[in-house]
Amino acid sequence: MSEPDPSAILAIASGYGVSKALLSAVGLGLHTRLAAGPMTCQQITAAFGLQVRPTRDFLDLLVSVDMLAREGDGPEALYGNTPATARFLDRGQPEYIGGLAEIWELRDYRFWADLTEALRSGQPQNEAKHAGTPFFEAMYRERERLEAFMNAMNGSSLRNFQALAKAFPFGSYATLTDIGGADALLCREVAAVHPGIHCVSFDLPPVTPIADRRIASAGLGERIQAVSGDFFADPWPPAQLITMGMILHDWNLERKQTLIRKAYDALPEGGALIAIEAFIDDARRHNTFGLFMSLMMLIEFGDAFDFTAAQFCQWCSAAGFSRFETIPLDGPSSAVVAYKDPRC
Structure with a gap:
């Protein structure tokens, strides 16, 4: 040896x-x-x-x-x-992913200096610690910062959404609601590949004008609608499919389970919830990026965390979902589909 x-x-x-x-x-x-x-x-x-x-x-x-x-x-x-x-990493390229790195450069990198404190306290180390400002309030209060945040999320999600649009049979469904849809990137990618589906991107009011502009720029205004609302407090636009792209990991367990139950209640029989995440492998040994993102959630929110596909399926089963499918996406990410199947 x-x-x-x-x-x-x-x-x-x-x-x-x-x-x-x-x-x-x-x-x-x-x-x-x-x-x-x-x-x-x-x-x-x-x-x-x-x-x-x-x-x-x-x-x-x-x-x-x-x-x-x-x-x-x-x-x-x-x-x-x-x-x-x-x-x-060239901003002029359609597959530019540097927006996420730009956000990390401007703010997140400095907060990671306090990781040890976060591990001891379980408290966020971002603006909430230094200025008493919660994460989403800090991101959404200035138009320029919000646009930068949208671009960063797009950089981390684009290839996943493109892969999902090709891998999942969206053409078998007529309607989709994307919860926390930001600038409607997922809706735009799905609608571009599947001309028969109509989509709603559901997010907070400050995001809606950005989504409207980008939907119009893509020439998809007849099939995608940006709707304003709070996905915890307000009813969800009805649809046969509900998607959540990197949304569930932002919340603690109770709020994760609340969103899953709301999805189940909003879906018709035969509908499905699709969660896109950097799911941690079930043995918690290999998905370095997923584990990194879970600590990022600690830094940003305190009690939020990433999770395994097995945990997600367990929470979905408790809500009433009966059948599951995993779709590998780009790199460390995947989509897990939870079906509200009337046959089970």
């Missing part, structure tokens, strides 16, 4: 710096600038107002983890995008 190697420990322990370098690059818009062509270190420092000596370390650190490509060595070396960063 070989001796234990500390290299993995060191790699993870120093990972905060690597992560922050990438977040800084995304926040600067470095990959977007490099879409126009490779640049030298000197050109990059001039473009972004940086200092040459540390910037070379910054760029080469990103090269070492394949977040930048480099041609040549020394001062004349050219830095450019890799195929992956060109596709996913």
Whole structure:
């Protein structure tokens, strides 16, 4: 048996710096600038107002983890995008996922410094701690910040929603209500693939004008409606399908169960609830991103958490759902479908 190697420990322990370098690059818009062509270190420092000596370390650190490509060595070396960063970190690309990294750069990264305190107290470490402002109030009170939040959520959800639109037989249903639909991204992706379905994106009033604008821009105004409401306090628009994309993990157990019961009561027989989440694997050993997101919920909300598909099915069974299906999506995420099946 070989001796234990500390290299993995060191790699993870120093990972905060690597992560922050990438977040800084995304926040600067470095990959977007490099879409126009490779640049030298000197050109990059001039473009972004940086200092040459540390910037070379910054760029080469990103090269070492394949977040930048480099041609040549020394001062004349050219830095450019890799195929992956060109596709996913250039703001001009339709598959841009950097909105989530931008939010992490602007606010979340700093709150993680208080993770140990969160583990001891069980309390959020965000604006609620520092200014007494709950998460959604902080996000929704300014139009510019709300738009940035919508873009961030889109970056993390787009590929999942595209995959779900192709994998699930939405064409067998006439109506869909997306709970917490934000700017109607899920509705737009489903409606674009399935021309027979009519969708409602249901979210708080400040979101509705953003959703209306993006629905109109997609040319889907005849089949998607943005409806304002509080999904805890108000009745839900009726539909054969109810979807929740990264919604349930925002809440504690009691509120999760409330939303599931409301879905069951709102659905007709033969209807279904579809939850899209980074479901933690049932053994809680492998889905690193899902476990990371669960701690993110601690940082943001205190008593909120991510969960396994088995837990979700258990809560749904208690509400009356009788049959379940799992659909793998992008990377660590999946969708679990809970059917209100009259045959069971």
